[in-house]
Amino acid sequence: MSHPVAEERPAVxxxxxxxxxxxxxxAAQPEAAxxxxxxxxxxxxxxYDWVGIYWVExxxxxxxxxxxxxxxxxxxxxxxxxxxxxAAASGQTEIxxxxxxxxxxxxxxxxxxxxxxxxxxxxxxxxxxxxxxGSDLAAFDEMDAxxxxxVAALIAPLRPRS
Ligand code: SME
Numbered sequence: 001m002s003h004p005v006a007e008e009r010p011a012v013x014x015x016x017x018x019x020x021x022x023x024x025x026x027a028a029q030p031e032a033a034x035x036x037x038x039x040x041x042x043x044x045x046x047x048y049d050w051v052g053i054y055w056v057e058x059x060x061x062x063x064x065x066x067x068x069x070x071x072x073x074x075x076x077x078x079x080x081x082x083x084x085x086x087a088a089a090s091g092q093t094e095i096x097x098x099x100x101x102x103x104x105x106x107x108x109x110x111x112x113x114x115x116x117x118x119x120x121x122x123x124x125x126x127x128x129x130x131x132x133x134g135s136d137l138a139a140f141d142e143m144d145a146x147x148x149x150x151v152a153a154l155i156a157p158l159r160p161r162s
Contacts, residue, residue, distance in 0.1 A: 021154065
């Protein structure tokens, strides 16, 4: 029997996961580890123009570490609002190939053309998400989704404790 997911994973994703595991293990605190994660993702993947982690706080998503050319004004997003809020509400990865064609989209950057949002789970509960913006149309595919879902599992233990 073949195992398509493992066999089809590009080497670049396996390498990145190893790099992320090492960075998380070496970081002094969870906040520093989460910051390294967004930096590594941004550095390794040219189409990841802006990378951020939002953490769930009550009924909102609150921006944690991020890296990219500009800060976003959307530092707190109600669950259910925007593409980010939709992914948090459903627990489903959202791939938006053309943000201008998606009425849910909350604009952050003039350069953004596409977006992927991947929930982070603890048990069955959504505790946060990874948000990546791209400046090309349809920058993200199912391989990005499967990869970022593995990244999400790695960073779930890094959630800040309130
Ligand atoms: N575009 C997102 C908002 C977050 S910014 O992209 C950083 C959305 O529609 O929810």
